[in-house]
Amino acid sequence: MAYPYVHEREVRVISRNFGDPAARTLDGYRERDGYRGLERALEIGPAAVIDEVKASGLRGRGGAGFPTGLKWSFMPKAAVKPHYLLCNADESEPGTFKDRELIRWDPHQLIEGCLIAAYAMGSRHAYIYLRGEFFEASQVIARAVEEAYEGGFAGEDILGSGTHIDVTVHVGAGAYICGEETGLMNSLEGRRGEPRVKPPFPAAVGVYSMPTTINNVETLAAVPHIVRYGGEWYRQWGTDKSPGTKLFCVSGHVEKPGNYELPLGFPMMELIEDVCGGVAEGRALKSVIPGGSSVPLMDVEDCRECTLCYEGVEAAGSMLGCASVIVMDDRTNIVREVRRMVQFYAHESCGQCTPCREGTSWMTQVLRRIEAGRGAESDLDTLLDMSAQMTGTTICVLSDSAAAPVVSSIEKFRDEYLALIHGGATAEVA
Amino acid sequence: MSTVTLTIDGRRVTVPEGTSLLHAAEEIGVEVPHYCYHPALSAPAQCRLCLVDVEGAPKPMPSCVTQAQDGQVVRTDEGLAREMRKGVLEFYLINHPLDCPICDQSGECKLQDYVHSEGRAHGRGVEPKRVFGRDDFGGDVLFYGDRCVMCTRCVRFMEEMAQDPVLTVVERGDRAVIDTFFEQGLKDSPWSGNIVDICPVGALVSKDFLHKARAWDLDHTPSVCPNCSQGCNIDIHTRDNVVHRLKPRENPEVNGHWMCDYGRGQYEWMNRSDRLEEPFVRGEGGWSAPGWDGALASLRERLEGCRGPVHAVASAHASNEDLGALRELAERLGGGDIVYRSPRAPDEVPMPGFPVLTRRRDLAPNTRGAELLGLRRVGSDDATGGLDEAAAATGALIVLGDELADQPEDFGSRAELFVYLGAHPAQAARSAHFVLPVTTFAEQEGTFTNVQTRVQRFEPALRAAGDAQPAWQVLGSLTASLAGEPVPASAAEAFGRLAAGVPEFEGLGYDRLGVHGAPANRPAAVAGER
Numbered sequence: 001m002a003y004p005y006v007h008e009r010e011v012r013v014i015s016r017n018f019g020d021p022a023a024r025t026l027d028g029y030r031e032r033d034g035y036r037g038l039e040r041a042l043e044i045g046p047a048a049v050i051d052e053v054k055a056s057g058l059r060g061r062g063g064a065g066f067p068t069g070l071k072w073s074f075m076p077k078a079a080v081k082p083h084y085l086l087c088n089a090d091e092s093e094p095g096t097f098k099d100r101e102l103i104r105w106d107p108h109q110l111i112e113g114c115l116i117a118a119y120a121m122g123s124r125h126a127y128i129y130l131r132g133e134f135f136e137a138s139q140v141i142a143r144a145v146e147e148a149y150e151g152g153f154a155g156e157d158i159l160g161s162g163t164h165i166d167v168t169v170h171v172g173a174g175a176y177i178c179g180e181e182t183g184l185m186n187s188l189e190g191r192r193g194e195p196r197v198k199p200p201f202p203a204a205v206g207v208y209s210m211p212t213t214i215n216n217v218e219t220l221a222a223v224p225h226i227v228r229y230g231g232e233w234y235r236q237w238g239t240d241k242s243p244g245t246k247l248f249c250v251s252g253h254v255e256k257p258g259n260y261e262l263p264l265g266f267p268m269m270e271l272i273e274d275v276c277g278g279v280a281e282g283r284a285l286k287s288v289i290p291g292g293s294s295v296p297l298m299d300v301e302d303c304r305e306c307t308l309c310y311e312g313v314e315a316a317g318s319m320l321g322c323a324s325v326i327v328m329d330d331r332t333n334i335v336r337e338v339r340r341m342v343q344f345y346a347h348e349s350c351g352q353c354t355p356c357r358e359g360t361s362w363m364t365q366v367l368r369r370i371e372a373g374r375g376a377e378s379d380l381d382t383l384l385d386m387s388a389q390m391t392g393t394t395i396c397v398l399s400d401s402a403a404a405p406v407v408s409s410i411e412k413f414r415d416e417y418l419a420l421i422h423g424g425a426t427a428e429v430a
Numbered sequence: 431m432s433t434v435t436l437t438i439d440g441r442r443v444t445v446p447e448g449t450s451l452l453h454a455a456e457e458i459g460v461e462v463p464h465y466c467y468h469p470a471l472s473a474p475a476q477c478r479l480c481l482v483d484v485e486g487a488p489k490p491m492p493s494c495v496t497q498a499q500d501g502q503v504v505r506t507d508e509g510l511a512r513e514m515r516k517g518v519l520e521f522y523l524i525n526h527p528l529d530c531p532i533c534d535q536s537g538e539c540k541l542q543d544y545v546h547s548e549g550r551a552h553g554r555g556v557e558p559k560r561v562f563g564r565d566d567f568g569g570d571v572l573f574y575g576d577r578c579v580m581c582t583r584c585v586r587f588m589e590e591m592a593q594d595p596v597l598t599v600v601e602r603g604d605r606a607v608i609d610t611f612f613e614q615g616l617k618d619s620p621w622s623g624n625i626v627d628i629c630p631v632g633a634l635v636s637k638d639f640l641h642k643a644r645a646w647d648l649d650h651t652p653s654v655c656p657n658c659s660q661g662c663n664i665d666i667h668t669r670d671n672v673v674h675r676l677k678p679r680e681n682p683e684v685n686g687h688w689m690c691d692y693g694r695g696q697y698e699w700m701n702r703s704d705r706l707e708e709p710f711v712r713g714e715g716g717w718s719a720p721g722w723d724g725a726l727a728s729l730r731e732r733l734e735g736c737r738g739p740v741h742a743v744a745s746a747h748a749s750n751e752d753l754g755a756l757r758e759l760a761e762r763l764g765g766g767d768i769v770y771r772s773p774r775a776p777d778e779v780p781m782p783g784f785p786v787l788t789r790r791r792d793l794a795p796n797t798r799g800a801e802l803l804g805l806r807r808v809g810s811d812d813a814t815g816g817l818d819e820a821a822a823a824t825g826a827l828i829v830l831g832d833e834l835a836d837q838p839e840d841f842g843s844r845a846e847l848f849v850y851l852g853a854h855p856a857q858a859a860r861s862a863h864f865v866l867p868v869t870t871f872a873e874q875e876g877t878f879t880n881v882q883t884r885v886q887r888f889e890p891a892l893r894a895a896g897d898a899q900p901a902w903q904v905l906g907s908l909t910a911s912l913a914g915e916p917v918p919a920s921a922a923e924a925f926g927r928l929a930a931g932v933p934e935f936e937g938l939g940y941d942r943l944g945v946h947g948a949p950a951n952r953p954a955a956v957a958g959e960r
Contacts, residue, residue, distance in 0.1 A: 175602070352476040362557065393518070395476065
């Protein structure tokens, strides 16, 4: 079948319209039962919507996995000040490409999710903050927002209910740090995209200093289905602690890379071997990064018993993150890969906090030197020391993210570092 | 106000609710190293140097923005806190050029201080350093990008205090650098010198001071800015009896942590070398220099025969003590009119974020004091004219401190007795019978009364030129000898004598004035302005 690859074991809830261009239009979306979740939300009222989302156990899909219903309940109940809903569509974690697809193929599903969430939290305005590089997606979502207004699903008096919710699409200028929730808020306000010190938390002081909830695209995309069919329905998939389905962005050395929607708790090896058709060219697996570049690397041993849910990946020593599975085969130069990732963080550090500003760039230089065969064993201690100084010491977790692959790679692939250090740049590391 | 009690480094401290850990630590004399935090500016908590270890917290907490809580146990001096600081300091040095030998900040640099006290003994950085080079920010400010620690105090000062956001951070990561908007930069800012003061390292330096002196060679003397009636508290920095720069000295009632560029820039006159260095007496045979004893003896003789209204021209740059001694002498001689001239700017320049501090219209430090002592302002706003009456005086004429630059050479030639007291030679003093050298404010102890009617002390930063003496001493000893009273032995005594005769100063004394001054006995309303 069409959309790059699909697999029979997939459970296509939020990705049901992937590969189906007709679903992009309002009419097409309506024909596929679109906006039924919004209709039900307006029937049952905000409190019941939050209860339904709580019951579903839906966890934030942006990486942290915080329970969505609980997050929504942090918003002040009394509407003394304006409330805002932000949709974080600044998808920029290396290895992640799920939100782009959700927006490209099914923009109304996201808009519906935003409207329901805004309605549940008494927000009259939802912003969709889109990554600057998403040109096509920005055109698609902008058109869909227009249609939603024309069809009476957004704006004043939604579906005759008297509810007023505006939806605004804002396109960023292309900075990874603007995907950090408070960095995004600064960027939306027209300031430098620099994360803010917390507390205060966004539910108290968010965008424009008003109570704000910020959710990932994939989280909001699941909401219409949960509200329409109920929280219990959503729990038919996944594990007790990680209910529901999740998009897995598989990239790297597999035969069939792509987005696969699977129930949480799916075994990692089956994802690689079965769903993705195995490691490319029949080579052997060396390492997997299960949740985007900011989580620790796993070696083959870690992968073997790992199930892909929040608690399962944690038990295997890493994090599910946003489920961006990067598969590396036995030819991969781990030091080079780690250097490339850290270099990304050095480039994307906002530069506020000293450990991150200086540390990410210093790490890159040290790794580059090791890669070039000019390293020393003491460099590994320095890297680990630096990593400790960069973990938990800054305003946001960007520097923690840079440190995670360094620490895990030195721990699990120390031999590769030593080979380069002792054997020079041409050493056989694979 | 409710309070909280916590333990910092094993010592209990009670502070008002809402106090930051950094301030709570200060209460017990513990300085937590910090860069981005400045008490007058917002706290971005980004330098990560003030991280402390709070028992029960999942990670080290920035003490500048973490509020003290009841029962909290905080460590600033060991374990995690010390390790974190050591790490952050190492990060700072990764790209810092360590060009201390040619850096003006050396000796008063917080990076130097912190690294010496608790950094690593040896750096591990072997990679090439990032280079930004030097940038002219306009005004008196030069930027050395390589030395910058990215605390953004300067950016926040321009935003929050000057409210003229001409500085910003451009780029990100370790390419982030402070820069100006457009080419003019700080050129038109009246407050830009303050960013040099608050820069914790040598990234922002003064062009005027560049490579003039090492910080450790400078003597700091507490004083008061003499360049307008605001009376900003300052330190005069001198080396080898030469003033090299003026720096603001904190006084929350007057100038906060700041001073204006106008005041800061005008100090070269204190270093003038064309000075009157000994007393001169004009007699039948022309000028002679008989020394102080001789000059004062013959002046006393002349004054004894001198009765009737005295004409006196004083200066609002003279101290309360000097003006008080002049008034006392004039009264002794039968009273008379004392006038002064002083320059006035067309407008005031308030600091938007701290409007208590304003560069005042009155560009002399003691106009308020002169007013309180009953002196009358004459002349125009450029401190010229207005001396027709004095010039035509036939009795006694005394000039103190006014250089009479706009007056003809025959000024005072009709006066029966013309006494000129000044620091510098004056063409218009040719007709004087006595030319007596007095010290500038920078060479003597004294007080000024500022625009808020606040009396503030200053101390001598320079040695007197030649035999110059403070005017209060010269005039005071004349009055004393005429009255048969003891001569005032110190500025404090001269002020005490003044305070006895001026109700506004009653009860004030040098001890009470302390280092930050005190309001005179009248409403501290801003009087005499506009």
